[in-house]
Amino acid sequence: MPIQILPPQLANQIAAGEVVERPASVVKELVENALDAGASQIDIDIEKGGARLIRIRDNGCGIAQQELTLALSRHATSKISSLDDLERILSLGFRGEALASISSVARLSLTSRPASQDTAWQANAEGRDMQVQLRPAAHPVGSTVEVLDLFFNTPARRKFLRSEKTEFSHIDELIKRLALSRFDVSWTLSHNGQPVRRLKAASTATQQLQRVASLCGRRFADSACWIENQHQQLKLWGWLLPPAAIERQSGCQYSYVNGRMMRDKLLNHAIRQAYGEHLSAEQQPVFVLYLELPATEVDVNVHPAKHEVRFHQARLVHDFVASALGNALAQLQPEALQGMQAAGNAASAEVEPAVGRHSASGSGYATPARSGHSVFSYKPPVKPAKAEVARQLQYLDVLQQGSQQSAVGQLQDTGKAPYVLSPQSATFSASAPAAATPWSVQNRFVLLQCDEGIQLRRVAKAMALLCQDRTRERPASKTLLVPMRLAVSPAEVMLLQQLADTLAGLGFDLLLRDQLLIVRAVPLWLQRSPLQQCLLPFFQQLQQTDLASAFDILLKAHWLQVDTLIHYQPELLGDGLEAATVAIDINPAIQALEQ
Template identity: 55%
Template sequence: MPIRILPPQLANQIAAGEVVERPASVVKELVENSLDAGADHIEIEIEKGGSKLIRVRDNGSGIAEQELVLALSRHATSKITDLNDLEAICSLGFRGEALASISSVSRLTLTSKTAGQSAAWQASAEGRDMQVEVRPAAHPDGTSIEVLDLFFNTPARRKFLRTDKTEFGHIDELVKRLALSRYDVSWLLSHNGQQVRRLKAALTQDQRQKRVAALCGRVFADHAAFIENQYGDVKIWGWLVHPQACSAQLHCQYSYVNGRMMRDKLLNHAIRQAYGDTLAPDQQPAFVLYLELEPRQVDVNVHPAKHEVRFHQARLIHDFVVSALTDALTQLTPASRAVSQPGLTVQEPPAQPYRHVVSGNSRSTYTADRRPSDTAVKQELSYWQSSQSLAATTQVTSSMPANTQSPLLITKNRYLLQQSGDDIVVIDLLPTLGAYFAAQRQPSQTLLLPQRITLNAQQCRLLTDRAEQFNRLGFDMLLTDQLLIVRAVPLWLRNTVVSQWLGEWLQQLCIQPVEDLCRHLLAMLLNANRVSAGVMLESAPQLLSAPEWWVSAPLQLEATLNTLTEPKS
């Protein structure tokens, strides 16, 4: 069979097989175009579950007369112009396939007027070659799209439609999801001439809460806590239902990425993991959550129907969501009275059970009697943290300051051998770095994921008694009962996995107290190769150019020097 170009209608119908699954898919594409056009009022009229009529009317920017034909053409869009736009998509639509695909399986009429036009114009696609006819019409500023007799020319697709009630149920669920994505838009949904939903724009927090209650139900609103957590340009906010109020039904599980409706496996897994073992096997989490991040960090060009996204830093986003939601769920456990000390916030348990208002409604309270499992958030941080690339013996490279004497190498992850003329200077990094960090207080580095460590009573007393010293080192920690939450560490510890050494360090301090915490920690980490000496030196760039900090190496290094200088056979 020879290779031929597909006729336009056939090509559009093939695309329609991916874009138009059922009437709800048509509503989704049309409404997303309205939102992209800047509409703040959208009316949706449905007849016979959408198989007979779908009409979407908005007050957006409209489509100019000379662009109406292009609007119904395949791969024509105003959303993107080049590859750079594709890499940072901020609009809901961008493929330019929806209207052409819908018009190939229905009788579509598009009427629109821009603010700069004196009259509206109407376009409709007819004929085998999808030719578009344009005529004058009467219409206010904005756009109306009417889809008649969906799948009238594709009987095989039409017979797979369910009953009118079922199809409209999918449309109603879709409108709920859309209304939860844009609180600034007013919505009107009707079916067979009967008004089903009428939602006014929700511009304040109280109005948003009321919309959530109207769409998700009073039970959800009464047991949902509003949460918000941000790190850098990644932010998550929304409503989360307390574990004790979760049921076995898949009820109100709505997630959004940059305002786009999602059924993303990564997000769903992170949410479930945040709940951890606080949910019984037959319980389902309930949530309305919004994830916001830089558009270039997420790829929405994954599926024609745009149901899926791909995160460039998938592990980082997953762990951020787990940590943020676990923090929120932890705050729903028995409250504590905070005792402020430098570097350490200690929270004392209350004398009576905790009652927390989670919905903003003073009539709704619950008593929390268990704490979410900490294991849900102990994720390995190595994905986004710099790996400890320097081994026990590592070549010192261009990371050293340009004005220093020529460095040679680091051996035993502790001794720096540096050439100075004809001599080799041997520097013991343990006392050198200890003295430097003690005199030059290092800034703190906030952890992307706060680390949670369970302590014993002796370790808790140690932290409380020496809180000021931990503060001087650059630690920011919260102690609640026997749970320690580490929120920031000294800058020179930014490349370490805190959960792997902090508990051990505190236990050593309990067994054998020392005065110099910094040097004790340095010795433990350097000797165990848990931190690279080369990376440590990057945190002290002035050190090598200031010999007054140098501490000579002990005599036992002589054997090492002999090994380095002996010729190899």
């Protein structure tokens, strides 16, 4: 047989074999076209699992009359026009094959009206002949695509369709994934005339969490933790289920790259690596995660169905995702959660990666941070009213008199922890040993009940004493999977060279290259702090004064939390460290320790 160019009809059917696998594939292509058209409302009607009818209605920009015939032609698209456009694709579709492929294996009608036209027009194409017929129609601004009798002219393909229930379940799962990718769009889905899903546009954090709950389950929404992390031009955000909440069954595993739903092997490997040993062999990660990066850094022209992408800096993306999720999951271990929950009323966390438990109302959303390298940051607490301070001092008075049960009763009656005293543990006992229950005061002091009474310990001074103890081993460090890079001035370079031994003794692993500081590891007690903001002020304070003042800088700015410090340095509560006796008014004791 001689070499020849394939007829357009045959070429379209070959392309349809790659694009149109089943009814869900048709729905995906048509819905993505609607999203690219700027639709804010998309209605999907399905009959017989999609084999009989697929109808997609949207309120997008529409298609002009003179372009309708061209829209059903192969390799015709308005989304790219040059090779440069192919290197930075922002739209969901770009190949220009979907409508031509679908119309070659089904009876397709496309009705559309742009805002500039007074009348809508309908284009019809059916089967192999691909003859497009135009006629006027009644339609609001937007488009409607109807696909009838899928695979009516290819019986071999039609017999491979599964049952009606199975095919619709694939469509339903697809709409779930698409609805999670676009919270700003309203969705309706019906099957055989019966409504199945009706989702309103979600513009607020609470509404978005409600959509997640309706699509992924209330249990996931209540247990999942919010994460947001940014490194240079890479940004990762979404919901992550802690290992303790994962059951021995698969759940939501939805990942998106620049708003495009993905089943990418690199991302899945990074997510699994972040969970590490926290999951058994039978368990699977549960997540809804969104990765954003410049369009020039990712190639979406890899797979005909666009399920996979190729990253230009694959190793960087992998390590960034694994590091961000790994740090978040480390904070969600039971011992860390206890400290976070106990200190929740003393300081609200603004996290990058932002990690917070969600309630049903969505009030657990953290404010997204904008800095490029931050790992963790905090907001200082809001000062209470005078009546609240008086109540707290009364509670301290009761606690000082030794009546722990009365103090606990007062705490439980109010239903919230004091501002001045944030509990490290909510468990009290009349027979509790000395120093069993530490309290953080103003994020700079620790209040302890000892055999002699109540002590107020200055955390910065105690930490400095521990670090200066030559008999202690070098503190453990946290290696950053994505080393942080900070631009430093010549004066700061000299400062870092002078402090090299001191910083190494504290647990830092730093590398200087010209005027670039590369942070490869930090002490464990600093891993939840906003490194980009706090490191250089901390180093400068080390040069100007002493170690205690440098720690005080971190604590005053809430760059370092007392609860975190005690978690990794429990020696701070040991005997022999600086302390003062507490009266009902704790301010004189604070002033005495600061002198």
